Amino acid sequence: MWDDQSCHWQGLSRSTETPRYEALARIINSPEYFGANVLDIGAGEGLLARYLSRDKKYTGIEPSAAACAGAANVTMIHSRIEDMEAPLPSEVVVFNESLYYCSDPLSVLIKAKKLFLKNKGLLIVSIYQKPSTWRDLFSSKMTNARATAILRKYLQRVRWRYTEQKIGVWLIFSAQNAAS
Ligand SMILES: C[S@@+](CC[C@H](N)C(=O)[O-])C[C@H]1O[C@@H](n2cnc3c(N)ncnc32)[C@H](O)[C@@H]1O
DSSP: OOOTTTTGGGGGGSGGGHHHHHHHHHHHTSGGGTTOEEEEETOTTTGGGGGSOTTOEEEEEESOHHHHHHOOSSEEEESOGGGOOSOOOEEEEEEESOGGGSSOHHHHHHHIIIIIEEEEEEEEEEEEOOOOOHHHHHSSSOOHHHHHHHHHHHHHHHTEEEEEEEETTEEEEEEEEEEO
């Protein structure tokens, strides 16, 4: 969740975060996805949209009212992914540092495939590779490491062709919705 109390996520516009947005945009802006509908799940203030080429039709899904209010000149849907029921067929679906905030990443990935990601569409997931702590290991909470493992297992199960790219502290998965 966007932490309105601590303003924790408001730091995402810092320049240290730029390489992550740029890396995602390099993939999404490739000629293959010209004119694509881009669905950004857990979009925050929709910062990714600033890095996308003008041909893209960007929509963010975001549960925080404060983050939605801070999003300028982009289409936002104020919702948690878990509460979305209507299909939004998209050529590109993105989880940019948001998958591990969902308590059940697997069900969310299945939902994204069923409702949002078009056949041959592109799924991009960025996960900060935070060092795990003992507390992470023994708590029942979702962690970055667990979400990474769940995602890998899912992509292998559906047999999608995918790549993992390490950009600084982030691991960026890029997968095509088509059995390999
Ligand atoms: C680290 S922020 C990333 C924001 C944005 N993707 C970015 O990189 O600029 C994580 C975001 O995931 C959102 N989020 C948390 N749980 C969510 C859920 N169940 N469904 C959709 N978004 C969620 C938070 O509100 C927050 O905006």
